[in-house]
Amino acid sequence: xxxxxxxxxxxxxxxxxxxxxxxxxxxxLDTGAMYRALAxxxxxxxxxxxxxxxxxxxxxxxxxxLIKEGGLVITHEGKELTNEIRNMEIADEASRIxxxxxxxxxxxxxxxxxxxxxxIVAEGRDTTTVVFPQAELKVFLTADLNSRVERxxxxxxxxxxxxxxxxxxxxxxxxxxADSKRALAPMRPAEDAIIxxxxxxxxxxxxxxxxxxxxxxxxxxxxxxxxxx
Ligand code: DC
Numbered sequence: 001x002x003x004x005x006x007x008x009x010x011x012x013x014x015x016x017x018x019x020x021x022x023x024x025x026x027x028x029l030d031t032g033a034m035y036r037a038l039a040x041x042x043x044x045x046x047x048x049x050x051x052x053x054x055x056x057x058x059x060x061x062x063x064x065x066l067i068k069e070g071g072l073v074i075t076h077e078g079k080e081l082t083n084e085i086r087n088m089e090i091a092d093e094a095s096r097i098x099x100x101x102x103x104x105x106x107x108x109x110x111x112x113x114x115x116x117x118x119x120i121v122a123e124g125r126d127t128t129t130v131v132f133p134q135a136e137l138k139v140f141l142t143a144d145l146n147s148r149v150e151r152x153x154x155x156x157x158x159x160x161x162x163x164x165x166x167x168x169x170x171x172x173x174x175x176x177x178a179d180s181k182r183a184l185a186p187m188r189p190a191e192d193a194i195i196x197x198x199x200x201x202x203x204x205x206x207x208x209x210x211x212x213x214x215x216x217x218x219x220x221x222x223x224x225x226x227x228x229x
Contacts (some may be wrong), residue, residue: 001026001119001221002123002134004127006187007141008150008176009091013123016141016206017207021121023211029114031124031131034093034107036085037074038048039093040057041096047093055102065110067117088156088163088171098125099182107181125132125179128190136211140189143199148172 004028014030019108021028041061044051048162049057064075072082086091097103111131115122122131127158143151149168156163163171180188196212198206 001116001218002132002138003121003137004132004135005123005139005141006120006125007188008148008179009172011141011143011213012203012206013141013153015203016210017121017123019207020210023207024119024214026119026121027067029111029120029122030072031111031122031127033072033074033085034065034097034110035094036090037076037081037105038107039078039090039097040081040085040173042097043093050102051102054097054100058102059105065114069112072114091175091219095178099184101184104184125187126185128193129188130185133190137214138190140193140195142195142197145169145172147199154161
C-alpha cells in the first residue's frame, strides 16, 4: 500500500509522516531529503550550477539511497547524510535544482525503486501527482502562512537558529512560489487528493485523522497491514 502526502514547507508533513509510518509499520520515504542530499552533494563542490552542468555531474556523484529499519538512509561517498541537509541554504538550493529535468528524472527513478519495497508513506511535493499517482491514499497537507512560519521558526529555534518572522515568511513564500510555479512536476494537489488544512490542528490530531483514513482503506481492502492497535 502506498500513502502519498504532499504539501508546502511548514505544513507539518515530515513530523506527521514519520509518526504515521511508525504507527502503521510502513516505510517512511522523505523525498524532500533526496532533493536536499543532491543539493548538498552538488553544493559541496560548486554553487549555482545550471541544469546542464548538473546533468553532466549526476553520473559521477556517489549518492546512495536505501531503506533501512523503516526509513530512508542517504549516503554520500559512503558517509551518511543527516543534519547537514537540514538548513535553510540547502532547502533553498534543493528547491532551485528541483526545477531541472535531469534532477527530477534522476530522483524519480530512485523514488520509484524505493517505493517497490513494500508499504510506504511517501512525502514531498509531487508524490501524489507524479511519483506515485497510483497511491491508495493521497493527501495534500497544508496550513495558512502564519502557522507555517511559526512552526518553521520553532523548529529552527530548537536547533539554536533564531530567524525573524519576516525573514522566515519571505523564505517560505519564495519557496512556495518556486515549488508551485515550476514547469516540471509543480506542487499542487492531485485531483483525487484529500486536502487537509492543519492550521488549527496539532500533530496528534493530524496523525489520528490520517491513521483513520489509512485503516479505513486497509479494512476495506481486507488487508491486515497495520500493527497498530
Ligand atoms: O520537503 P523539503 O522542504 O525537504 O523539500 C526541499 C525542496 O525539495 C522543496 O522545496 C522542493 C524540492 N522537492 C521537490 O521538488 N519534490 C519533492 N517531491 C520533494 C521536494
